[in-house]
Amino acid sequence: MKKSILFAIVGAFGLAAQAGDYTPVYSAKGGMTPSAIEECPDLGGEISFGYDTKYIYQGADLGRDAFWADVNYSFDTGFVPVNVGLWYINPTGPSLPGGGTAANDELDIYVSADLGSFGGFDVSIDYIHYIYPEAGGDEGEIGIDISKSLGFVDIGASAGYMLTSAGREGSWIYNAYVAKEFGLTDAFALGLEAGIAYSDGYNFAGADWNHWYVTASTALELNCRSSINPYITYQGNDFLGGADEFYGGVSLTVSF
Numbered sequence: 001m002k003k004s005i006l007f008a009i010v011g012a013f014g015l016a017a018q019a020g021d022y023t024p025v026y027s028a029k030g031g032m033t034p035s036a037i038e039e040c041p042d043l044g045g046e047i048s049f050g051y052d053t054k055y056i057y058q059g060a061d062l063g064r065d066a067f068w069a070d071v072n073y074s075f076d077t078g079f080v081p082v083n084v085g086l087w088y089i090n091p092t093g094p095s096l097p098g099g100g101t102a103a104n105d106e107l108d109i110y111v112s113a114d115l116g117s118f119g120g121f122d123v124s125i126d127y128i129h130y131i132y133p134e135a136g137g138d139e140g141e142i143g144i145d146i147s148k149s150l151g152f153v154d155i156g157a158s159a160g161y162m163l164t165s166a167g168r169e170g171s172w173i174y175n176a177y178v179a180k181e182f183g184l185t186d187a188f189a190l191g192l193e194a195g196i197a198y199s200d201g202y203n204f205a206g207a208d209w210n211h212w213y214v215t216a217s218t219a220l221e222l223n224c225r226s227s228i229n230p231y232i233t234y235q236g237n238d239f240l241g242g243a244d245e246f247y248g249g250v251s252l253t254v255s256f
Contacts, residue, residue, distance in 0.1 A: 040224035043256055044074045050251030055091045055103070058160075058173055059211035059237055060203055061245060063091020063103030072110075081114045104135040121146045139165040154179045162202065171201035173210065187221040212236045226254045 048070040055066040072085025087110065091103035112126035123146050130139040140163040147156035157176040162168045177195030184190055192215070199210035217231035232248035 045072070045256045046074075046253060047071045047256070048251050048253040050249055052089075052247065052249035054095075054245060054247035055089055056233070056235060056245060056247060058202060059197060059199070059235070061095040061101075061237075062106075063095050064093035066091040066103075080116070082111065083113075084111045085109075104132055107131040107133060121148045137166055139168070152180075154181075160202070168201065168204065172199070173202040174198045174200075189219045191215075191217040191219065193217070225256065226252065228252055 050068050050070075052066045052068070054064050055062045066089050068087065068089035070085060070087040072083055074081060074083040076082075087108040088105070090105040094103050095101040107130075109129045109131070110126060112124050115123045115125060117123070123144070126143050126145070128141045128143070130141070132138065141160050142163060143158055143160040145156065145158040147154065155176075155178050158174070160173045160175075162171045165171070175195055175197045177193055179191065179193040182190045182192075194212075194214045196212040197210040198208070199205065200207040203210060213233055213235040215231055215233040217229060220228045222228065228250065229252075230248070230250040233246070235245040235247075237243060237245055
C-alpha cells in the first residue's frame with residue numbers, strides 16, 4: 001500500500017504536466033485562478049496526493065514520513081454549495097524517533113456546506129468521520145468555520161466538537177488564524193499563516209492552550225488543472241508538555 005501511494009503520486013505528476021495550455025490570472029480576492037478556456041472545464045472534482053515529514057493533526061504528532069491521498073467533489077444543491085470527499089493517510093514511521101507511539105493509518109470521510117455570508121463573515125459547517133483501519137475504531141466530529149478577508153490580510157476561526165470517540169466524547173477544539181498571500185508572478189504565490197488552538201479535552205488533557213504554529217507555503221500553477229504546493233511549519237506544542245515540532249511537506253492537486 002505504501003509503495004502504491006508513492007507510485008500514484010509520481011504518475012499524477014506526469015499526468016498533470018500533460019493537462020493542456022492555459023493562462024493563469026489572479027482573481028479579485030487575490031487567489032490564483034485559471035482563465036476560462038474550453039480545454040479545462042471545471043466539473044467540480046479534485047484529487048490530491050502528498051507527503052508530510054510528520055503527520056501533525058490538531059497539535060498531536062501521529063506519525064512520520066506520511067503519504068496521503070484525497071479526492072473530493074463540490075456541487076450546488078440549490079440551497080447551499082456542498083463538498084464531499086475521502087482522505088487517506090499512511091504514516092510509515094512512529095511518532096517518536098527510535099520507537100515511541102506506533103503510527104496508524106487513517107481514512108476520513110467528510111462533508112461540508114457553505115452557509116453564506118453573515119455580518120461580513122463566510123460561514124461553513126462540516127462533519128468528519130475518522131476511521132482507523134490498522135488500530136481499529138472510529139470517531140465522528142462536527143465543526144463550524146468562519147472566515148473574512150480584510151483586504152490586507154485574511155482571518156478565520158473554527159470550533160470542532162467530538163460527537164463519538166473512545167474517551168473524547170463531548171470535547172472541543174478551537175482554532176484561530178491570520179493569513180496573507182503574496183502573488184509573486186502570474187503562476188507563483190507565497191502564503192504565510194499563523195494560528196493558535198485551545199483544547200477542552202480534545203487531546204485527552206484538560207482545558208488549556210493546545211498549540212500555536214507559523215506556516216510558510218507556496219503555490220506553483222502547472223496549468224489550469226494542477227498545482228504543486230510545498231510548505232514548512234514550526235509548531236509550539238504545549239499540551240501534555242509536548243515538544244515543539246518542525247515539519248513540512250509537498251502536495252500535487254489536480255482538478256477535473
